[in-house]
Amino acid sequence: MRARIHRGAAEVGGNCVEVKAGGKRVVLDVGWPLTAVDGEDVALPRVAGLADGHDPSLLGVVISHPHADHYGLLPKVGASVPVYIGESASRILSEAAFFSPLGISRQPSGYLRHRQAFDLGPFRVTPFLNDHCAFDAYSLLIEAGGRRLFYTGDIRAHGRKGARPARPGPPSGRSIRCDRPRGP
Ligand SMILES: [Zn+2]
DSSP, rough: EEEEEEEEESBBBEEEEEEEEEEEEEEEEEOOTTOOTTTTTHHHHHHHHTOOOOTTEEEEEEEOSSSSHHTTTTGGSSSTEEOOOOOHHHHHHHHHHTOOOOOOOOOEEEEOOOOOOOETEEEEEEEEEESSSSSOOOOEEEEEEEEEEOOOOOSSSSTTTTOOOOOSSSOOOOOEEEEEEEOO
């Protein structure tokens, strides 16, 4: 299993990580860069099939939580690319579409649920509900080919779910830790 961080390694937000195993790929988050200015047309990261859905090796996009710096480029993702997100997060974005350009009406292919693993080709994805100021936020354990990658998403440990930090089980494998906001 290999991971390529397209955005978010040297900046806060704008996250996009492409994970590859067995000739297949999944993308974790397609965030809007926080450095983008109003009216700027931000391109999708260069991930094969992400914009047009024409590459069958791309199995889907998993959105960790409903903050624009993690989902904001989703409208540019090809309509045939499967999207996975928390059910409440999806509803929040759908309802917000009436009020805000940051809302999104897009039917997910599946919902993230705490500790309910699901398979995407060679990948087993296990969401862990975490403590973050965004509602319905998850960390993601990705397993494939005997290797593990833990993508924290944004986390904190002092909020109302602070007693329930993401715990993926045995502390083995690699991890990608995202920002830990200091706000409420
Ligand atoms: Zn966030």
